[in-house]
Amino acid sequence: MTDYLQRAENVLDKINQLAGISDDPTFVTRTFGTKAFLQGSRLIQTWMQEAGLQTRVDAIGNVRGRFVSPMAGAKTFVIASHMDTVVNAGKFDGPMGVIMGLDLIENLRQFGKALPFNLELIAFSDEEGVRFHTTYLGSKVVAGSFDPSLLVKKDESGTSLSEVIQAMGETTDQLPSDAIAPDDWLGYFEIHIEQGPVLYERQVPVAVVTAIAGQKRIEVTFTGMAGHAGTVPMDMRQDALCAAAEFILEVEKFGFANRHNLVSTVGKLNVINAASNVIPGDVSCSLDLRSNDPAFLEYAYRNMQKQCASLCAERSITFQWKLIQETVPVTCDTKLNEMLGQAIQASGYERIDLVSGAGHDGVPISQVSPIAMLFVRCFQGISHNPLENVELTDMAATLQVADRFLNYLIDGFCHSDDRRNLKIS
Structure with a gap:
């Protein structure tokens, strides 16, 4: 039987390791393209490699790891969140979703679960938009909606986005080919702290996100x-x-x-x-x-x-x-949400549906793929603040729910009559 508390402790240890990498020694700050950002990127890629994933860093700086299906022509299901932070940040917003995604895939590999689709774990490079005041740089590249006119946009020091990409050792010519083709998407799943007080007040560990404002x-x-x-x-x-x-x-x-x-x-x-x-x-x-x-x-x-x-x-x-x-407002996928709700209830928790008032990488991804999000209770709903915190027991509950969700997805896909052309929505 899976020891979810032990898995949660391993996730928290990695969260703390990543939080120790910062542009400022007095608080957590990792903005796009900085020295700390690149150091954190390398650490995440190392963890992906240790988990046996095929890894790479794309042109916008996303760290990507693939667990490849043996099935010919398999579609891709993405688990993702972001690795950048605001200035003077908490340590859970973004990185928790990446590291939990890594744990979920490690668990599937450990138990030899048959995989009828590719799983791709992505640590998006820039969701917060702190440096260039434009959000979703990483996920827009993956969705194929990156605007090339942003390449001339400059930060406060006068350095352009194009120059930062080149300084990271990448080339802007590669950006279009880093997108996952629309026909290759099966779905998208993100775990994220709620950034609001509802779950904290109701003392429930997780919730289904129905829409993003x-x-x-x-x-x-x-x-x-x-x-x-x-x-x-x-x-x-x-x-x-x-x-x-x-x-x-x-x-x-x-x-x-x-x-x-x-x-x-x-x-x-x-x-x-x-x-x-x-x-x-x-x-x-x-x-x-x-x-x-x-x-x-x-x-x-x-x-x-x-x-x-x-x-x-x-x-x-x-x-x-x-x-x-x-x-524009984004509605999460009904079928994925139904599986997520079933996973919550089967794990012994009340199902709560919430709308996210914060933006997430699922916004650009929703243009090409069905999306689902799982909110996790955080202390008093505090986010973008060093007081940001998630209890270990809530992290364990999240892993239990997410395990079930992925197994429902795999089993449902395997029982489909036409697996190659299965559409969640």
Whole structure:
């Protein structure tokens, strides 16, 4: 009988080893293409090789390991998550899914399970988008949707994405051929911490992800008139910061009123040429809108733009509204989710269905493949923070559920009348 607690301890040991590799010695940070990133990549590839997988690092820096099926013309089922982090990160977001995927494949190999499809484990190189402010670099290459125009995008030091790829010893010409062809996909599965408090509050270790919310990220710039704080009368001011402040409160008010359909956030505020004795003339802020309902997300976008225009007109302020990033909501595959739900209940746990408000690599992958995600309870739902933590017992429960899920998938595939052309969806 499998000792899931021992397997969880082995997974946690690897998580801790990877967390010890960082761009900063005082906290966990591994951003795309850095020295720490490359060191972590080599360690993950070594673990894959030790597990007997056929390994390689592709042109965008994804670490990839294949457990090849003996069946001719076999399709590919991908287990993946990301290995990059935000600045001052926790150690579970991303790496836990990669290392658990490694454990799952090691277990299949150990028990000699007949494999009717290829399994590919992928540690995606850049999901967080910290260095170049563009998410899903790794998974977009695998999905075949990488935009070549991003190659000229520069980081804060002025180094382009193309130059970073070359510095890693890769070539940009290889990027298109690193995609898995759409006809070769069987499915995609990711294990990830919830990054929210639902499982923690309900004391349940895992949940089925039914959808990934769509996002719109906007940069709003308010332009008024800078002036002397002591000489311009209150009723003659064009204070850009006051306009921004009023807009921010409207964002919160709208989000709260529509909390069952949307979350809305202003996370950045920049007062240009700020001084205590100067009326702010130029201010910019971010706006982050997320919903799993595409129509409502578009409505929210238009509504907030309209409110911004109205309050700026009242204050004699001009504004610029710039959409800088958007993704559509993604629905996870019904059949894969049914197998995942059955695996949860067969393992003795309550099935809970959740929508992910955070973005994941499954978003670009969903364009070419059915996807499924399993959420894992984390301490108080905290993520992107050194306090991020997953209990060992919850990790053991996750491995038990994921084992069952993969076995259901393998058995269902083997019993199909037409295995080569089986479509999950």
